[in-house]
Amino acid sequence: MATQHSRTSARIMVAPAVFVLLVWMLVPLCMTLYFSFADYRPLRATFDAWIGFDNYVSFLTSDSFLSSVGVTLQMVAGILCITIGGGVVLALLLDQPMFGQGIVRILVIAPFFVMPTVSALVWKNMFFNVDNGLFSYLWRFFGAQPYDFLSQAPLFSIIVIVAWQWLPFATLILLTAVQSLSSEQLEAAEMDGAPPLSRFWHIILPHLSRAITVVILIQTIFLLSIFAEIFVTTNGAFGTRTLTYLVYQRVLESQNIGLGSAGGIVAVILANVVAIFLMRIVGKNLDN
Amino acid sequence: MGRITLDRVQKKFGDVEVIPPLDLIIEDGEFVVFVGPSGCGKSTLLRLIAGLEDVSGGEIRIDGRPATDLPPAKRGLAMVFQSYALYPHMSVRKNIAFPLKMAGMAQDEQDRRIAKAATALNLTDYLDRRPGQLSGGQRQRVAIGRAIVREPAAFLFDEPLSNLDAALRVGMRMEISELHKTLATTMIYVTHDQVEAMTMADKIVVLRAGHVEQVGSPLELYKTPRNTFVAGFIGSPKMNLLTGAAAAAHGAATIGIRPEHLDVVDSGGTFTGRVGVAEHLGSDTFFHVHVPEMAEPMTVRAGGEVGLTHGDTIHLTPRAAHIHRFDAQGLRIA
Amino acid sequence: MARAISTPKKIMWTALAWGVGLLIFFPILWTFLTSFKTEATAISDPPVWFLFDWTTENYSDVLARSNYPLALMNSIIIAVGSTLLGIVIAVPAAWAMAFVPGKRTKDVLMWMLSTKMLPAVGVLYPLVLIAKYLNVYDSRIMLIVVLMLINLPIIVWMLYTYFREIPGEILEAARMDGASLGKEIIYVLTPMALPGIASTILLNIILAWNEAFWTILLTTVDAAPLTKFIASFSAPEGLFYAKLSAASIMAIAPIIVMGWFSQKQLVRGLTFGAVK
Ligand SMILES: Nc1ncnc2c1ncn2[C@@H]1O[C@H](COP(=O)(O)OP(=O)(O)OP(=O)(O)O)[C@@H](O)[C@H]1O
Numbered sequence A: 001m002a003t004q005h006s007r008t009s010a011r012i013m014v015a016p017a018v019f020v021l022l023v024w025m026l027v028p029l030c031m032t033l034y035f036s037f038a039d040y041r042p043l044r045a046t047f048d049a050w051i052g053f054d055n056y057v058s059f060l061t062s063d064s065f066l067s068s069v070g071v072t073l074q075m076v077a078g079i080l081c082i083t084i085g086g087g088v089v090l091a092l093l094l095d096q097p098m099f100g101q102g103i104v105r106i107l108v109i110a111p112f113f114v115m116p117t118v119s120a121l122v123w124k125n126m127f128f129n130v131d132n133g134l135f136s137y138l139w140r141f142f143g144a145q146p147y148d149f150l151s152q153a154p155l156f157s158i159i160v161i162v163a164w165q166w167l168p169f170a171t172l173i174l175l176t177a178v179q180s181l182s183s184e185q186l187e188a189a190e191m192d193g194a195p196p197l198s199r200f201w202h203i204i205l206p207h208l209s210r211a212i213t214v215v216i217l218i219q220t221i222f223l224l225s226i227f228a229e230i231f232v233t234t235n236g237a238f239g240t241r242t243l244t245y246l247v248y249q250r251v252l253e254s255q256n257i258g259l260g261s262a263g264g265i266v267a268v269i270l271a272n273v274v275a276i277f278l279m280r281i282v283g284k285n286l287d288n
Numbered sequence B: 001m002g003r004i005t006l007d008r009v010q011k012k013f014g015d016v017e018v019i020p021p022l023d024l025i026i027e028d029g030e031f032v033v034f035v036g037p038s039g040c041g042k043s044t045l046l047r048l049i050a051g052l053e054d055v056s057g058g059e060i061r062i063d064g065r066p067a068t069d070l071p072p073a074k075r076g077l078a079m080v081f082q083s084y085a086l087y088p089h090m091s092v093r094k095n096i097a098f099p100l101k102m103a104g105m106a107q108d109e110q111d112r113r114i115a116k117a118a119t120a121l122n123l124t125d126y127l128d129r130r131p132g133q134l135s136g137g138q139r140q141r142v143a144i145g146r147a148i149v150r151e152p153a154a155f156l157f158d159e160p161l162s163n164l165d166a167a168l169r170v171g172m173r174m175e176i177s178e179l180h181k182t183l184a185t186t187m188i189y190v191t192h193d194q195v196e197a198m199t200m201a202d203k204i205v206v207l208r209a210g211h212v213e214q215v216g217s218p219l220e221l222y223k224t225p226r227n228t229f230v231a232g233f234i235g236s237p238k239m240n241l242l243t244g245a246a247a248a249a250h251g252a253a254t255i256g257i258r259p260e261h262l263d264v265v266d267s268g269g270t271f272t273g274r275v276g277v278a279e280h281l282g283s284d285t286f287f288h289v290h291v292p293e294m295a296e297p298m299t300v301r302a303g304g305e306v307g308l309t310h311g312d313t314i315h316l317t318p319r320a321a322h323i324h325r326f327d328a329q330g331l332r333i334a
Numbered sequence C: 001m002a003r004a005i006s007t008p009k010k011i012m013w014t015a016l017a018w019g020v021g022l023l024i025f026f027p028i029l030w031t032f033l034t035s036f037k038t039e040a041t042a043i044s045d046p047p048v049w050f051l052f053d054w055t056t057e058n059y060s061d062v063l064a065r066s067n068y069p070l071a072l073m074n075s076i077i078i079a080v081g082s083t084l085l086g087i088v089i090a091v092p093a094a095w096a097m098a099f100v101p102g103k104r105t106k107d108v109l110m111w112m113l114s115t116k117m118l119p120a121v122g123v124l125y126p127l128v129l130i131a132k133y134l135n136v137y138d139s140r141i142m143l144i145v146v147l148m149l150i151n152l153p154i155i156v157w158m159l160y161t162y163f164r165e166i167p168g169e170i171l172e173a174a175r176m177d178g179a180s181l182g183k184e185i186i187y188v189l190t191p192m193a194l195p196g197i198a199s200t201i202l203l204n205i206i207l208a209w210n211e212a213f214w215t216i217l218l219t220t221v222d223a224a225p226l227t228k229f230i231a232s233f234s235a236p237e238g239l240f241y242a243k244l245s246a247a248s249i250m251a252i253a254p255i256i257v258m259g260w261f262s263q264k265q266l267v268r269g270l271t272f273g274a275v276k
């Protein structure tokens, strides 16, 4: 199938996609890189094209950077724990024989399709609100003092919101993986007298390990750049300022472009560390 | 018209030379079969002729016109693929019409040709079905139908019957042979089925690692194989190739005796051995015989029923006129 | 798993699964119910469930008062536009990589994937700057292009995995039958890949519809889609639950419906074929 003619056409046909992505990747990134070495604060009309690594030094040594990294890690880890743990349980549950499986599946998956701003606002107002939220009502019903989630436990609240959105994703992927496990394998284990728990531990979990890895990596990539949920709930206050949010604030709110750009480059580098692992897995899959 | 000439045609994939420079002439109207072991380059050669692959060197001419740089569509050849390669989203009619539509043929001429092909191939009742609703044999016929409506200069078949079951294969084999007789168009046919090659071909091309080992009519190859490779490859069951003292006795490095040219005798005989396996087919009996001085068991074909079984002693005598002699290089000694 | 299962057991699983399913779905259900209440019922203590005077007033209010219709229009144009633009660029590329793979095809695919992993915030300011410089800040065209670019790797990958499942021999047959490259793509590849292309379009409309970084930061009013519109939905607290719910339901309903159709493709598309 590969003649010179078709190879030439192939090159021409890939070219537009490669070109636009190359421009998309290089032009803004180079600009960020350029700004990251400049002292550029438009509000104060300061522009000094080259100040060396000052921005990086002040960004990396600032308390807000360290705390933002801490917040980011806590947030990502919390969400991953909930979605993976919950996802495995839900996937196994949905794989059981039941009536109306299709409908239950739809119910479980739905949150993934809710736009981030909607889910954040719905949770913020209708569930977490101290005065009128459902949780407050529930607390009062049991005679407890209503709890102001978003100011008392803001990080936890955001974790709940985002985990609710991503749980369906983990469930769906793990369910696909569970269903690809041959029932013969399980039946053989059952014949060998393995009790359910050890069947789960020795057969199901190893089978899921690959899917779990993929879920972890993909979610991490997306979760590292969570924005809207923080934007509409706490606006970065009360210890919910992630690295992404910190950079956003430096760039657009305080208009310290140089510092923000340095932060942006740091974020790019950190994301790439995760990306490399994901690419390995995907790449391996491409070969067979 | 469909005379195809290959002149020093060569194919490399990267650094690997799959087909070293090769010359071959396929005459107009001939039925040529390419045979050879798996991976020897049969499909590659066919695809070079089709234009689905570029040659790395040499020239291909179709009816005297250089075709080396023509795209597949312009070569006037039709191909039938092993997987049939029918368009699953089109009805049988549309499948067959596709090449005509691509050629921009008038609708009534298209209809006429489709009707003719459908009648010839017994497809008239299925014209409005999708390929997915057809049996393997019917799909095969659609693929052939799609090829014949164009009235191409030559047909190329790449193992077209290998996906069919045994019974159907015999039937389709006949149909393709008959089609060749009626159309009298050049056909190039790739297979590794012995029987297909022997029964269908006007000319067989035996390939090994991209080399042409021998070209000739089926009987020529059967009677006078040029070397031990062809001798071992053509004929079923395989020819017995003997070396050592038995060969030296005939003044050769290797001698070849076909299983059907060994007679079972009651006593004496040139070879005496023990029956390993006896395959009773009714019409014939095949014996695999362990002869003490030979490394490999010999195969013997005896007509009808012969009452020997595992462990029995057997005496064999070759027919002198049918002993093939080869020298140390494996080449035939005339 | 084709094995006999006792009915009591099945009923037990059914109850459990439905319970969990409804719990997860509850926020959406509650939003849906609230959207039909009056603002007063929406915050009543104790909450009312189904027995209230159902009203569609909130929907008409939202549609009439705010610039909701504009935001809806923007969402549709941006999501559909960016997806179609992406498809137009991605189909030829995916065709080429699936059917004429070269030595570097794999690298190109992996590289495309890596662009997807670029954190948006790393290029935030340059984009704002470029948008303002080109005078396309707060314009639909800017968002169409940006969302196309961030989803292009997913589109290419999805199409690539679908195309790879089409046997190359069929395309070769088309070539033998005299089809030019264009005709081969139009008459043979595209119809065969149609289900794959359709689900790619579906999933990408969903992703673009829900994108909430660039849509919020590159717009103010004119091009603001629903994500931005909802984000700025902040009337006096407590008195807007019903309207917030109505606006939310309208924003998510079409996408949830599309999402249900694309569950299977979702897995393939978002894992880049690593899980099938
Ligand atoms: N696209 C390719 N790239 C590299 N090597 C190839 C390619 N196509 C075929 N080959 C190699 O060329 C050789 C000949 O392949 P070909 O398919 O022609 O064999 P064949 O005779 O048709 O075998 P079979 O009977 O199994 O179909 C093989 O060793 C194969 O590995």
Ligand SMILES: [Mg+2]
Residues within 6 Å of the ligand: B042, B043, B044
């Ligand atoms: Mg072959």
